[in-house]
Each structure stands twice: as structure tokens, then as C-alpha cells.
Amino acid sequence: MEYFLNFLNSEKHFYYVLFSYLIVFFLLILIFLQTSQKLRKLEEKLKQKLKNESKD
């Protein structure tokens, strides 16, 4: 806990560390959301295609 409190009080370095973590997590979350959204859309499209194919 002492390390963390010292980190919070380190005015000079706090923002450098904070923004590094925020940017990395933002990038990782962004690519994860983009990937899962793309997969969901493709699943729906494939389902639709298969349905249409079985009708034909």
C-alpha cells in the first residue's frame, strides 16, 4: 500500500504512468470490440446466407 500511496503522490511521474496504462488499455479494448463486432456481423451474414441457400 505504501508503494501505491507514494505513486499517487508522485506529482511529476503520476500522469506519465497513468496515461501509458490508459492508452494501452484503450487500444486493447478498441481492437477487442472491433473484432467481436465484426465477428457478430459475419455470423449474422453467414446465417442469413445459409438460410437463403436452404430456401433455394
Add this chain to the structure above:
Amino acid sequence: MFTKFANPNYFQKLSDKIYYPCFLSSIIFLLISMYYSFFASPPDYLQGETVRIMYIHVPCAWLSLSTYSLMAICSFISIVFRHTLADIVARACAPIGACFTLATLITGSIWGKPTWGTWWVWDARLTSELVLFFIYIGHIFISNAYDDRRKGDRNAAILTLIGIVNLPIIKWSVDWWNTLHQPASISKFSSPSIDQSMLIPLFLMLISFSLFFTTLLILRIKSEIMVRKIEIIELNKN
């Protein structure tokens, strides 16, 4: 055994089984490593609190290189054996590798400001990492530039194999040239020059990021397989 795993249908069944355990364990490892990074690891005697950037910068850098190695292996298999799954994996790897490389460049730049006094220098390590990012972007563009997917995959594979020259340059640039970037602190051939209290969060974060990489890779491979299935259906229709 290789052909069994290389079968897209078998691969999809296997990936469905390992996706959730992979994702959950990456979150668990992330939480543990965050605890170790901020609560159990001391500041550096020279760099102070900014050393905590290392716990995300280094795993991102390692993953940017290992993703490229995986892409290069897949590109080789794709060119020599013309296996579809190798193309699919290489295609799936490129955006993830680009993302980790971008994260490496940004966190490195942020770490550089308080440590070196500048956001960016054109030294060998930083420049070669930037070149790696451009190769990833090039791979993404080339693989999507053709109407014929196979042509795009083949040209992207050639680019990846040419770009592999950059990997040893990134790895040993700090030894070959005089750079601002510090030399490797963790080596296979000698004991690490980092204290145990800093090594633990570093490796925990690496495990977490690797598991997250696997999760993303599974999702992207599934997407690529679906794109190809849709294409086959459309071709059969026409």
C-alpha cells in the same frame, strides 16, 4: 497431427473450447499483475515511479515481435505448402501485431520524456520498431488490396518474409549501435539484471497480454473463416 489442427473446421471447434478460459484467465492475470505493478513493486532508484511503464511497455514490445515471428512462420507455410489456414492466421495476426507495436511506440515515447528528456529520437531501436509498425500496416493494406484474396495473401506473405530482416535489427540494435535505449535486461544467457519484485509483475503482465492475444487471435481467425465461407456460398450461387 499438423493436418488435423490445420483443418479449419477442427480448428473452429477447438477454438470455441479454449476461447472463454483464455479470455477469463487473461483478465485474472491482468488484475493480479496490476496489483503487483502498483502495490507490490517499488519505484526505481534512478527512474522513480516511471519504471511502472515498463510493466506494459515490455510485454507489448515482446508481443509485437513474437506476433511478427508467428506471421513469418505462417507466411512461409503459406508460400511453400499453400495452406489456407496459414494465410488466415497471418491475416488475423497483422492488426493485433500492429496494435501491440503502436502501444509499444506510444508507451516508449511517454516513458522517454521523463527519462531521456524527449518524446522521440531517431535511434536504431525506436526507428526499427516504427518500421515494424509500417510493415504491419503494409501487410494489412496489401492483403486487402486485391479482389482475389489468394493474390493478396501471397503478396502479403512475401512482404512479411522480406520484413523478417527487421526482427534481428530490433533485437540487437541496442548492442550494435550507440542508442539512448537501454540494452536488454533479461537475457537467455545471463541472469536478469532486474530485481525479483519487478520481474514478477513484468511476467504476470506478459502472461496476461499473451492470453489476451490468443483470445483476439481466435476471434479474428473465426472471422476470417466465416468470410471465406460466405465467399464460397456467393461463388456457388453465381
